Amino acid sequence: MYKRCTAFANVLMLLPLLWALLLVAVPLAQAEETPEKTVRIAYVEFPPITYRDENGEPAGLFIDITRKVALEAGFTPDFLYLPVSRAYLYLSNGQIDAWPGVSNIPALEGEVLESWASPMPVQLSAWYLEGKQPLAHFSQLQDTRVIVIGGYTYGGLLYWLNDQAGITVTEAPNHRAALEMLKRNRGDYLLDYSEPVREILLKPDDDLLRESRVRSRNLAWLFSLASPRAALIRDAFDDAYIRLADRGEVPPVRVLNRGFVVPGFPEKYR
Numbered sequence: 001m002y003k004r005c006t007a008f009a010n011v012l013m014l015l016p017l018l019w020a021l022l023l024v025a026v027p028l029a030q031a032e033e034t035p036e037k038t039v040r041i042a043y044v045e046f047p048p049i050t051y052r053d054e055n056g057e058p059a060g061l062f063i064d065i066t067r068k069v070a071l072e073a074g075f076t077p078d079f080l081y082l083p084v085s086r087a088y089l090y091l092s093n094g095q096i097d098a099w100p101g102v103s104n105i106p107a108l109e110g111e112v113l114e115s116w117a118s119p120m121p122v123q124l125s126a127w128y129l130e131g132k133q134p135l136a137h138f139s140q141l142q143d144t145r146v147i148v149i150g151g152y153t154y155g156g157l158l159y160w161l162n163d164q165a166g167i168t169v170t171e172a173p174n175h176r177a178a179l180e181m182l183k184r185n186r187g188d189y190l191l192d193y194s195e196p197v198r199e200i201l202l203k204p205d206d207d208l209l210r211e212s213r214v215r216s217r218n219l220a221w222l223f224s225l226a227s228p229r230a231a232l233i234r235d236a237f238d239d240a241y242i243r244l245a246d247r248g249e250v251p252p253v254r255v256l257n258r259g260f261v262v263p264g265f266p267e268k269y270r
Contacts, residue, residue, distance in 0.1 A: 036229075037074060037075050037076055038075065038076045038077075038078050039070055039075040039076070039077055039078065039097045039098060039233060040078045040080060040095075040096045040097045040098075041066060041070070041077050041078065041079050041080065041096065041097065041098045041099065041100065042079075042080050042081075042082045042086075042087040042090060042091070042096045042098070042099045043058050043060075043062075043063060043079055043080070043081060043082070043099070043100060044081075044082060044083065044084050044087055044099075044101070044151075045081075045151075046060070046193070046195075046196060047060060047195075047196050047199050048060055048061055048195060048196070048199050049061055049062045049122065049195055049196070049219070050062050050063050050100060051063075052081050058079040058081065061119075061120070062100045062119065062120075062219055063079070063100070065100075065119050065250050065251075066100045066221070068244055068249060068250060069117075069221075069237050069240045069241050069244060069250070070237070070240075072240035072241075072243060072244055073233075073236035073237050073239070073240035074236065075233070075236070080096060082096075083151050084151050084152060084153065085151060085153070087099050087101070088105075088107055088108060088153075090224075091108060091111055091112055091222060091224045091226075092108070092111045092224070092226065093226055094224050094226025094227050096224060097223060097224055097227055097229065097230075097233060098221050098222060098223050098224070098233065098237075099112075099221070099222045100219065100220075100221055100222075101219070101220070101222055102122060102155065102217045102218065102219060102220065103118065103217065103218045103219070103220040103222075104155065104217070104218075104270075105153075105155050105156065105222075106155065106156040106268065106269060107153065107156055108222065110225070111224070111225055111226075112222040112223055112224060112225055112230075113222070113223045113225060113230045113231060113234045114220045114221070114222055114223075114234075115220045115221040115222075115223075115234055115237055115238055115241070116238045117220070117221075117237065117238050117241035117242070117253065118218040118219055118220050118254050118256055119219055119241075119250060119251045119254075120219050120251060120254075121216045121217065121218055121219065121254075121259060122193055122194070122195055122216070122217050122218075122219060123193065123194040123195070123213060123214075123215075123216045123217075123260075124154065124191065124192075124193055124194075124213075124214045124215050124216075124217065125191075125192065125193065125194045125197070125211045125212060125213060125214055126141075126189045126190070126191055126211070126212045126214050127179070127182060127189065127190040127191075127192060127197065127209055127210070127211055127212075128182070128188065128189050128190070128209075128210050128211075128212070129182065129183065129185075129208055129209065129210070130208045130209070130210055132188065132210075134210065134212040135189060135212040135214065135262060136212070136262070136263070137262065137263045137264045138214075138262050138263065138264035138265045138266070139264045141161075141164075141167055141189065142164070142166040142167065143166045143167075144167060144168070144188040144189060145167075145168045145170060145186070145187040145188050145189075146161060146167055146168065146169050146170070146187060146188070146189050146190075146191060147170050147171075147172055147178050147181050147182055147186070147187035147189070147190040147191070147192075148161070148169055148170070148171055148172070148178075148190075148191050148192075149171070149172055149174065149175060149178055149191075149192055150171045150172060150173050150174075154191060154269075155217070155269055156268070156269050157191075157266065157269045160266050160268070160269060161191075170186065170187055172190075175192060175196050175197055175199075175200055176200055178190050178192060179197070179200070179206065179209065182209070183205060183208065183209075191214065194211065197211075212262070213260055213262060214261075214262050214265065215259065215260060215261045215262060215265060215270070216259035216260045216261075217259065218254075218256055218259070221234070221237055223237075241253070258270075
C-alpha cells in the first residue's frame, strides 16, 4: 500500500513537468505544419525608390510599401542589398523570394511571377545639356556618346546600345558622377531614371541639365519561380496591397497601361 501511494505521489509530482512539455510540444508541432513566413527580399540602389541608408538599412518609397504589404500579407520581410545583376541571378536560382523592381524585364522572362499590383510608375529619361537637341526619336542616339549607370541594364536596353556601331557607351559609377561627366562634355546624353536624378539636382550648375522622356515603366514585385511558394506569395501580396489601398495606407490601385515610349525605341525592350 505504501509503495502504491509513493508511486502515485511521484506521478502527481511529474504532472506539472509533463504539462509544461505538452505546452511546448504543441506549438512546435503547429510550427512544423505552418508554411515558412519569412520572405527574402532583394533591393538595389535606386533612390528614392529603394536604397541603403547611412545606417546600412533598407529605405525608400518602395521599401516602405513593401514592408507594409509583406506584414499585411502575414510575412516577415528579410531584406538583402544586392547589385542589380546579382538580384537577377538570385531570382533565377531561388536564393531570394522577391524583388521590388520594374516589370517586363526580358532577361527575367520565364524566371519570375509579377504582382498584379503596381504602386507607381518610373520614368527612364535622356538627360542632356541646355542648348543641345532633346531626344524626340531614339534614332538620334546614333553617332553620339551615351553615358549609362554601372550595374544598370535598363531592362536589357544596355545590350542593344553596346551592339550599335554608331553609339559609344560610357559607364559612370553612380548618378552624381554621370551628371558631372555630362556637364564636362564626356557624353552627349545620359540615360538614367528620372526619380534618382531629380533627387540629387542640388548644385547651381545642375540647372543646365534638361530631360527628355524615353519610356515609362511600372514598379512591381517580382517573385522567383524557382521557389514553390511563388504563386502563394504573389497572391498574398496582391490581396494585401488591395486591402491597404482601401484603407488609404498605400497608393491607390493603378490601372496599368503600356505607358510612354519614345518613337524609335527598340521593340524588343519595350
